Amino acid sequence: MSRQFPTPIGADAIDLAAENALLRAALAEMGARAQELEHLADTDGVTPLANRRRFLRELERVVGQCNRHGTPAAVLFIDLDGLKAINERHGYFAGDAALVHVAALLESLIRSTDLLARIGGDEFGLILDHLDHNSAIETAERLARCIARSPLDLGHATVTVEASIGTATILAGDTVEDVMLRGDRNLYIAKTEG
Numbered sequence: 001m002s003r004q005f006p007t008p009i010g011a012d013a014i015d016l017a018a019e020n021a022l023l024r025a026a027l028a029e030m031g032a033r034a035q036e037l038e039h040l041a042d043t044d045g046v047t048p049l050a051n052r053r054r055f056l057r058e059l060e061r062v063v064g065q066c067n068r069h070g071t072p073a074a075v076l077f078i079d080l081d082g083l084k085a086i087n088e089r090h091g092y093f094a095g096d097a098a099l100v101h102v103a104a105l106l107e108s109l110i111r112s113t114d115l116l117a118r119i120g121g122d123e124f125g126l127i128l129d130h131l132d133h134n135s136a137i138e139t140a141e142r143l144a145r146c147i148a149r150s151p152l153d154l155g156h157a158t159v160t161v162e163a164s165i166g167t168a169t170i171l172a173g174d175t176v177e178d179v180m181l182r183g184d185r186n187l188y189i190a191k192t193e194g
Contacts, residue, residue, distance in 0.1 A: 050117035055119050058115045066170045072131060073130065075127055075128070076125070076143070078123065078163050079124075079191065082162065098159065103118065105150050106124065106147075109146055114127060136167050137167055144162075168186055
């Protein structure tokens with residue numbers, strides 16, 4: 001009976017194992033970078049909120065869900081009144097600070113299941129999934145009051161920020177375009193009445 005000893009691993013096999021480990025590490029790094037880029041592509045450049053791209057994608061999902069299952073939902077279009085005046089009087093850093101201030105305030109007042117996004121220069125969009133028309137209007141009124149009662153401290157000045165809010169309930173058969181148009185129209189009405 002002859003005894004067999006394990007064959008020693010050759011240098012080629014060791015080199016292949018090392019290369020394999022390097023390739024796995026490079027793939028993991030590329031995957032992490034791709035996730036980071038995707039996050040950046042969906043995030044606003046000034047506030048830590050979602051951007052218009054992500055907002056529209058989520059709105060498409062919610063509109064489809066409402067059409068399939070009849071679940072209530074609404075969208076609030078929040079426009080900061082006087083942001084241009086803040087920029088002109090205190091500078092663009094103050095305007096950006098006002099956007100960040102309102103974004104943080106709104107995020108603290110909404111449910112974790114809602115999506116808040118900055119969808120334009122001084123405009124935010126808020127998707128209220130599983131919320132009926134009357135509750136959406138009450139939410140809009142509460143948010144407007146909270147924004148008005150929370151001035152921004154610039155260090156050298158305190159600035160009151162106010163917002164006009166248009167509400168659009170998502171109706172059966174709606175498309176994203178229907179909701180956006182109705183929301184824009186209702187925001188215009190809120191701005192002219194306010």
